[in-house]
Every structure is written in C-alpha cells, then in structure tokens.
Amino acid sequence: MTEPAARRPVASRPRTRRGQDTREGILRAAEAVIGELGFAAASIADITRRAGIAQGTFYIYFQSKDEVFRELVIEMGKLTRAFLAEAVADAPDRLTAERRGLRAFLGFVGTRPTLYNIVMEARFVAPDAYRQYYTTFARGYGQNLAAAVREGEIREGDAEIRAWALMGMAITLGERFGIWEGEADLDRIVEEVFDMLERGLRP
Amino acid sequence: MTEPAARRPVASRPRTRRGQDTREGILRAAEAVIGELGFAAASIADITRRAGIAQGTFYIYFQSKDEVFRELVIEMGKLTRAFLAEAVADAPDRLTAERRGLRAFLGFVGTRPTLYNIVMEARFVAPDAYRQYYTTFARGYGQNLAAAVREGEIREGDAEIRAWALMGMAITLGERFGIWEGEADLDRIVEEVFDMLERGLRP
DNA sequence: CTGACACATGAATCAGTCGTCATATTGAAA
DNA sequence: TTTCAATATGACGACTGATTCATGTGTCAG
Numbered sequence: 001m002t003e004p005a006a007r008r009p010v011a012s013r014p015r016t017r018r019g020q021d022t023r024e025g026i027l028r029a030a031e032a033v034i035g036e037l038g039f040a041a042a043s044i045a046d047i048t049r050r051a052g053i054a055q056g057t058f059y060i061y062f063q064s065k066d067e068v069f070r071e072l073v074i075e076m077g078k079l080t081r082a083f084l085a086e087a088v089a090d091a092p093d094r095l096t097a098e099r100r101g102l103r104a105f106l107g108f109v110g111t112r113p114t115l116y117n118i119v120m121e122a123r124f125v126a127p128d129a130y131r132q133y134y135t136t137f138a139r140g141y142g143q144n145l146a147a148a149v150r151e152g153e154i155r156e157g158d159a160e161i162r163a164w165a166l167m168g169m170a171i172t173l174g175e176r177f178g179i180w181e182g183e184a185d186l187d188r189i190v191e192e193v194f195d196m197l198e199r200g201l202r203p
Numbered sequence: 204m205t206e207p208a209a210r211r212p213v214a215s216r217p218r219t220r221r222g223q224d225t226r227e228g229i230l231r232a233a234e235a236v237i238g239e240l241g242f243a244a245a246s247i248a249d250i251t252r253r254a255g256i257a258q259g260t261f262y263i264y265f266q267s268k269d270e271v272f273r274e275l276v277i278e279m280g281k282l283t284r285a286f287l288a289e290a291v292a293d294a295p296d297r298l299t300a301e302r303r304g305l306r307a308f309l310g311f312v313g314t315r316p317t318l319y320n321i322v323m324e325a326r327f328v329a330p331d332a333y334r335q336y337y338t339t340f341a342r343g344y345g346q347n348l349a350a351a352v353r354e355g356e357i358r359e360g361d362a363e364i365r366a367w368a369l370m371g372m373a374i375t376l377g378e379r380f381g382i383w384e385g386e387a388d389l390d391r392i393v394e395e396v397f398d399m400l401e402r403g404l405r406p
Numbered sequence: 407c408t409g410a411c412a413c414a415t416g417a418a419t420c421a422g423t424c425g426t427c428a429t430a431t432t433g434a435a436a
Numbered sequence: 437t438t439t440c441a442a443t444a445t446g447a448c449g450a451c452t453g454a455t456t457c458a459t460g461t462g463t464c465a466g
Contacts, residue, residue: 018432019443038327040243043423054445059425095404123323124241131383138379154404161376161395168375169368176341176367180334192364200403201298201357219463222413246453257415262455 014061023061025051027075030068035114039069039125066125073122073129076115077136083108094148098166099194105170106186109178116179138163169193217264226264228254230278233271238317242272242328269328276325276332279318280339286311297351301369302397308373309389312381319382341366372396 014020029051034042044065048055062068087104091097109116122130141163148154173193177184217223232254237245247268251258265271290307294300312319325333344366351357376396380387 015442016433022443040327044425045423055424056426056446057444060443065424117327120323120326124243124320134375134379152406155399155402155406157398157404158391158395161380161392162399164375164379165372165396165399168372170371172337172367172371172374173364176337177364188361189364192361193368195358195360196365196368196400196403198403198405199358200399200401201360202401203355203358217412219412221463225413247455248453258454259416259456260414263413268454 019061022051022053022057025053026058026061027068027071031072031114031118034069034072034121035117038117039065039121069118069122070126070129072118073126073133076119077133079115080105080108081137081140094144094151094153095194095198097144098197099190102170102173102193103186103190106174106178106189109174110182110186113179116174134167138167141167166197222264225254225256225260228256229261229264229271230274234275234278234317234321237272237275237324238320241320242268242324272321272325273329273332275321276329276336279322280336282318283308283311284340284343297347297354297356298397298401300347301400302393305373305376305396306389306393309377309381309392312377313385313389316382319377337370341370344370369400 014023026047029047030042033046033050036042037046042065044058045055047065047068048058062071084101084104088097088101091100119130119133122133138160142159145154145162146159149156149159173189177186177189217226229250232250233245236249236253239245240249245268247258247261250271251261265274287304287307291300291304294303322333322336325336341363345362348357348360348365349362352359352362376392380389380392
C-alpha cells in the first residue's frame with residue numbers, strides 16, 4: 001500500500017463483449033459494496049461475491065482495490081455533472097439555474113447515498129481524484145457565475161470564491177437534509193437558502 | 204467492527220498521575236499518526252511506537268482503535284468550538300461575529316490539517332461522533348442566528364437551514380483555501396463571501 | 407518499609423486479506 | 437470443426453495488524 005506501485009502486468013481493457021460485461025459487473029458491485037461498507041471494510045472477496053465471479057477474475061480487469069475505486073470516483077463525477085447539467089439546462093437566468101441546481105442536487109444525493117459516500121471517502125483513498133472532482137465542478141460553476149456577472153444578472157464579485165462557497169453549501173445541506181433526514185422539505189430549504197443568497201442577510 | 208461490541212473489561216480511567224500521562228500520550232500520538240496517515244493506514248504499533256510505549260499498554264487505556272478515534276473526534280469538537288468562541292467573543296453584532304468566525308476558522312484549519320482530517324474521516328469510522336460534531340455546531344450556530352433575527356440584526360429566516368448552509372460554506376472554503384492552497388488571502392475571501400451574504404447576489 | 411494494586415511489557419495468537427497461479431472453459435475466426 | 441487467445445476459476449502462500457496474556461515493575465497508602 002505504501003509500496004511504489006510494483007510493476008504488475010497492466011490490466012488490459014477487455015477485448016470481447018463478455019469481458020466488457022464482466023468488467024462492468026465488477027464496477028457496479030464495487031459501487032454497491034464500497035458505497036455501503038466503506039472502502040476499508042469492503043474486501044475484494046465481497047466485491048467478487050456480489051458480482052458473482054471468482055476472486056481471481058477481479059485481477060484480470062483491475063490491478064488493485066484502489067484502482068476500481070479511482071475509476072468509480074471519476075464515474076461519479078461525470079454522473080453528477082451530467083445530472084445537474086440536465087436539471088439546469090433551460091433555466092432563463094443564472095439565479096434560477098442555481099436554484100434548480102441546488103434543488104436537483106439535494107434530491108440526487110437522497111436517492112444515491114452510496115455515490116455520496118464514495119466521493120467523500122475519496123478524500124482519503126484517492127486524494128487527487130477527490131480534488132479533481134471538486135475542482136472540475138468549481139471551474140464550471142465559476143465560469144457560469146462570471147458569465148452571469150458580465151450579463152448583469154448578478155452583482156460584481158469573485159466567481160471562484162463564490163463557486164466554492166456555494167458548492168460547500170450544497171454539499172453540507174445535501175448531507176444534512178438529503179441523507180440524514182429523509183423527509184425534509186427540500187423545496188422549502190431551497191427557498192430559504194436563496195432568500196438569503198439573493199437578498200442578503202441585512203435587515 | 205460490525206460485531207455488537209463484545210463485553211471486554213471496560214478500560215478504566217487511570218488512577219494515578221503516571222497513568223494519566225500515559226493515556227494522554229497515547230491520545231496525542233494517535234492524533235498525530237491518524238491525522239497524518241488516516242485511520243485505516245495507522246496501526247496500533249505506529250501509535251504506541253510514537254508514544255514510546257509497548258503495544259499492550261494501549262489496551263490498558265482504550266478498548267480498540269475505534270475507541271481512541273472516537274475520543275479524538277470529540278476532543279476536536281471541543282477544541283474547535285472553544286477556539287471559535289474565543290475568536291468571536293467580543294463582536295459587536297452577529298454579522299461581525301460571523302465574519303470573524305469564518306476568518307478564524309479558515310486560519311485554524313490551515314494550521315491544523317491533522318484535526319480536519321480526523322473529523323472528516325469520522326464520517327466512516329464513527330458516524331455518530333461525526334454527526335454529533337456538526338449537529339452540536341449547528342445548534343449553537345442556529346441559536347445565535349435566531350437571536351440575531353429577534354434583535355433585528357439580520358432578516359427574518361430559518362435559523363437552522365441558514366446555520367447548515369453557512370457551516371457548509373466554511374467547511375469547503377476551509378479545505379480549498381485553508382488546506383489545499385497555502386498562500387490564499389484569507390481576508391479577501393472572507394470579504395468576498397460576506398459581500399455576498401450581507402447584500403445578496405442580486406444586482 | 408512493604409504489600410497490594412496500578413501500570414507496563416512484548417511475544418504469541420488469531421483472524422483476515424491481498425494477490426498469484428496452475429488449471430479450466432469459452433467462443434469466434436479460420 | 438478446430439484452434440487458440442481471451443476469459444474464468446478458486447485454492448493457497450505470504451503477510452499484515454489487532455488484540456491477548458502471562459509475566460514483570462512502579463507507586464503509594466498505611
């Protein structure tokens with residue numbers, strides 16, 4: 001684990017349909033098992049058992065537990081971004097887009113606590129993938145905000161800082177009201193938050 | 204780990220000065236080692252080596268690795284709260300207090316990435332301690348905001364939702380600008396954020 | 407001073423996992 | 437139908453690391 005990545009034969013991409021399916025099966029099993037038990041507690045045996053394959057088969061497609069995990073994190077990122085892009089697609093202006101984005105995100109995490117767990121644990125298991133996850137998000141977010149400032153839709157201000165601040169809100173609200181508390185009124189939460197964000201806290 | 208907490212002889216509190224010192228030493232060593240390597244990678248041997256004691260001694264004071272970790276998380280919570288309370292003590296009004304609190308927090312995490320790591324990892328190792336950490340924070344936060352609304356210092360609004368939203372901002376900004384980027388201008392960040400929070404995003 | 411309890415030791419136990427490998431099986435191209 | 441690269445198997449070796457325990461040593465109340 002601390003070793004400098006011994007030169008093991010690179011697990012090659014599958015060349016047949018059968019291989020592709022198996023690889024995909026491992027990925028899905030890993031998502032379920034790691035999302036539920038956490039990375040440390042999930043064993044390769046757990047994953048292969050769930051995928052319905054032999055332990056050795058795992059190593060045909062991945063070099064290590066870390067490697068599946070990395071791939072999973074990257075996958076989650078794409079998934080979340082696609083989901084949000086879709087949710088926000090035809091918003092008339094930036095503030096509406098932000099509002100819809102937050103609402104969609106809060107719903108999203110509630111239905112996929114597993115994915116949320118994986119991303120969070122990446123902080124320890126695959127720090128670079130973790131950073132990339134948020135950095136990629138923040139970049140897109142920042143560009144949108146900057147554009148909105150140019151359009152005069154929102155007040156002048158540092159887009160990057162705002163992006164990270166807003167992201168942070170979403171993450172924590174998602175955990176508190178999307179995951180911990182099942183029956184939260186997500187619409188009301190979004191309203192409250194955007195009341196604060198749009199008009200400010202001053203009396 | 205999944206087992207229903209086997210009934211092991213409860214590791215009693217030390218009865219002598221010597222014992223207290225040893226226990227404290229274990230706690231400090233655990234903080235350093237776990238904070239650096241992460242919970243999974245940190246072994247009891249690492250901890251006892253760092254504390255300068257034999258492996259067996261560990262089990263005189265703690266029942267398991269999990270147990271030290273829990274205690275560490277709780278300790279971190281008290282520490283952070285005390286630090287913030289101090290930083291905010293004589294603020295003239297709530298918005299100023301929030302501003303100072305955020306500024307202090309951003310500085311705090313930069314100097315103690317170790318503590319931050321521990322709290323984050325608690326999400327997986329000791330979920331209830333993790334929740335309690337944030338819930339305790341949010342409660343205090345919420346009470347302050349509610350009081351400020353009553354005083355007319357900030358606009359009407361749901362204190363709990365606001366508390367979690369603001370906490371989330373602080374957490375993510377702390378990670379991005381306090382830990383990842385060493386030389387960020389924290390004062391400017393606080394200004395940007397509070398410009399948004401106080402006046403809102405609308406043009 | 408001394409008995410008794412608190413504390414300390416570290417080798418041994420024990421449970422578990424990762425990753426390998428020698429041996430099948432599959433399926434599609436020739 | 438044959439053939440062989442790709443894929444699959446699962447038992448096993450090697451190792452890691454948490455926890456225990458039988459055996460000491462320190463400390464302090466009386």
